[in-house]
Amino acid sequence: MKHKTFFWFMLPTCIAMVLFIAIPIVSIFVQSLFIEHQKPTIEIEICDPFGCKKEVGVDIEAYAALNEEQPLGRFNGLETYIDRNHLAFKELYEGWSNSKNFREFSSTFFNLPFYKALTFTLTYTLFVTPFVICLGFILALSINALTLKIKGPTIFATILPMIVTPLMGSLVLFWMIDAEGIIGSTIQDLFNDPYLSLKASTTLTWITLITYGIWHHAPFAFIVFYAALQTVPQEPIEAAIIDGADRIQRIRYVVIPHLLPVAVFIALISMMDNIRVFEPILGFSAEASAQSFSWLIYNDLRNIEVMNFGSAAATSILTIIMVGILLTPVLIKTWREFGETR
Amino acid sequence: MATLADIKSRKLLIINTIFIITWLIIAAFPFIWTFLGSFKVREDFFSRSDWWYVISGFNTIIETGGRYTLNAYKEAWIEGEFWYAARNTVIVTFFVVTISLFLGTLGGYALSRSPYRYAFWILITALVFRAMPHITLVSGYLFPFFQLNIWGILPTTIIVLVAINQPFTLWLLYSFFKTVPKELDESGMIDGCSHFQAFRYIIMPVMWPGVITAGLFSLMLAYNDFTVTAMLLSFENHTMVPKLQSYLGTNQHEGNMMWAVASVVSATAPLFMIVMFFQKQIISGLTAGAVKG
Incomplete structure (x- = not known):
């Protein structure tokens, strides 16, 4: 294809991506360098029958004028990145030198919002991803063995958790495990404890969220594995049968090695998706004990009156850096493959 | 020897069946349960005393006289103005799908036909x-959109969703067009048509399977989106998912929880039907990138 034709074909989609993906990323970076204006103060004299007092208050007019003039706020450099709500180097250092033992330090550590979110996001990702791969693989093997007639409906029911938006999926589960729902009340009866609630403890909330994550993502892994299973060559399997390998051995020594690259692909995609975990936290109303990076950004922006653009932007940049680290292996892999084919 | 293998494979079959049935219950039961519960009153679906009320409708009979009631739906759609949110969702979904397919087919086709290095760079980006x-x-987006005064309206959200969706659509259609033989459009160009004409008259008639898959994914993205629609639309313009979330925020009001239940069912039902209808295309689309990647 000629350069000129290519250009005209690509132009619309490139404009869309540059305007609404590339420029926003630059915009986030710029925003993260600024911070809200300090509110200018003014001395007001308040007089009452007992005399006059001078009081310091916010000069609303001057503040509005300042915002008008510099809507982004004042320049703050990289300060936002290291403040208490983000990397918090100072607090970490103080916590390290002031605490007597590791336990004391870890309580300081987990009270810093960024590290709290980091811990949850990583725990979530590291637990959900392997389980998703295992469950998806077993599902694909089992469903592949079904007769053609019932395969269709089974696949449909299997992918239901994936196609529902996470907010709704988590709500549907939340209503069941709530103290007033079917699972929640059954658990209370089983343990004979009317106050037992999944919301009450941090550990239980995390387990719930992780279970939800597996439930939501396993169908994706299933579909990819299922498709890949159709491409497994028949000859080695037949050879294995002749050599006397049973089903388990055939899976262990023929199918799994063939599917390994696919598993790597699923792992990376599912990690990318898990690291942005956000909607389940809202759906399960788990904000108090589980916070992710996406939730931190949302929290900075959700109140339309006071939006912390700077803080949200700094968290966004840090998130992007994390995603970038995760993405590097995929990029290198794609790069090599393309190099071979082109 | 043969009998031993028989026993073994029968055992495996039983284990397999049990496993699949268990999974199907886990995957589908929550939706069935919510669907059943949406025809009851709040005291039955969120019952402290007995979960069986969701089936028997104990309080529903007392309050409304029948075992099933459409009250939750009526209230959510009319009082809760869910119909307006549904209308917004239809508008957003329709335009997002149309525009992203238009941009995506052009781009994906060009990428699949270009032998140069920069096409590869675009794909990596x-x-x-x-x-x-x-x-x-x-x-x-938020800060520039506030400054430009284009925050809160549907067109902005549509174009943002289109852009967010482009990378995936491009990859999907790129790998689809790769499977359409190059000779097809080359033969047309030998006969004297331009590249655009070759695209219009030779490629377009054969591209529908790929386009349907890409369209379904755009549809699911636009229909299901929460992050973008909740943050970029003003309250009046909310689509279904953020609307649903706003019902949850005000749950002091007793009826609102049932509004949320009814709207979850109303919002998922059309999606399930579409998926049931197009199941094959969705699966082929998900795997198109995967088997190669």
């Missing part, structure tokens, strides 16, 4: 863009 969490991009 698209892959990076695909990985960006949506909320980080949203935090980049």
Whole structure:
């Protein structure tokens, strides 16, 4: 294809991506360098029958004028990145030198919002991803063995958790495990404890969220594995049968090695998706004990009156850096493959 | 020997069946349960005393006289103005699907036909863009959109969703067009048509399977989106998912929880039907990138 034709074909989609993906990323970076204006103060004299007092208050007019003039706020450099709500180097250092033992330090550590979110996001990702791969693989093997007639409906029911938006999926589960729902009340009866609630403890909330994550993502892994299973060559399997390998051995020594690259692909995609975990936290109303990076950004922006653009932007940049680290292996892999084919 | 293998394989079959049935219950039961519960009153679906009320409708009979009631739906759709949110969702979904397919087919086709290095770079960039969490991009939109005074309206959200969706659509259609033989359009060009004409008269008639798959994914993205629609639309313009969330926020009001239940069912039902209808295309689309990647 000629350069000129290519250009005209690509132009619309490139404009869309540059305007609404590339420029926003630059915009986030710029925003993260600024911070809200300090509110200018003014001395007001308040007089009452007992005399006059001078009081310091916010000069609303001057503040509005300042915002008008510099809507982004004042320049703050990289300060936002290291403040208490983000990397918090100072607090970490103080916590390290002031605490007597590791336990004391870890309580300081987990009270810093960024590290709290980091811990949850990583725990979530590291637990959900392997389980998703295992469950998806077993599902694909089992469903592949079904007769053609019932395969269709089974696949449909299997992918239901994936196609529902996470907010709704988590709500549907939340209503069941709530103290007033079917699972929640059954658990209370089983343990004979009317106050037992999944919301009450941090550990239980995390387990719930992780279970939800597996439930939501396993169908994706299933579909990819299922498709890949159709491409497994028949000859080695037949050879294995002749050599006397049973089903388990055939899976262990023929199918799994063939599917390994696919598993790597699923792992990376599912990690990318898990690291942005956000909607389940809202759906399960788990904000108090589980916070992710996406939730931190949302929290900075959700109140339309006071939006912390700077803080949200700094968290966004840090998130992007994390995603970038995760993405590097995929990029290198794609790069090599393309190099071979082109 | 043969009997031993028989016993073994029968055992395996039983284990397999049990496993699949268990999984099907886990995967589908929550939806069935919510569907049943949406025809009851709040005291039955969120019952402290007995979960069996969701089936028997104990309080529903007392309050409304029948075992099933459509009250939750009526209230959510009319009082809760869910119909307006549904209308917005239809508008957003329709335009997002149309525009992203238009941009995506052009781009995907060009990428699949270009032998040059820069096509590869565009694909890699698209892959990076695909990985960006949506909320980080949203935090980049808000400030400029406020300044330009285009925050809160449907067209802005539509174009943002189109852009966010482009990387995936491009990859999907790129790998689809790769499977359409090059000779097809080359033969047309030998006969004297331009590249655009070759695209219009030779490629377009054969591209529908790929386009349907890409369209379904755009549809699911636009229909299901929460992050972008919740943050970029003003309250009046909310689509179904953020609307649903706003019902939850005000749950002091007793009826609102049932509004949310009814709207979850109303919002998922059309999606399930579409998926049931197009199941084959969705699965082929998901695997198109995977088997190669």
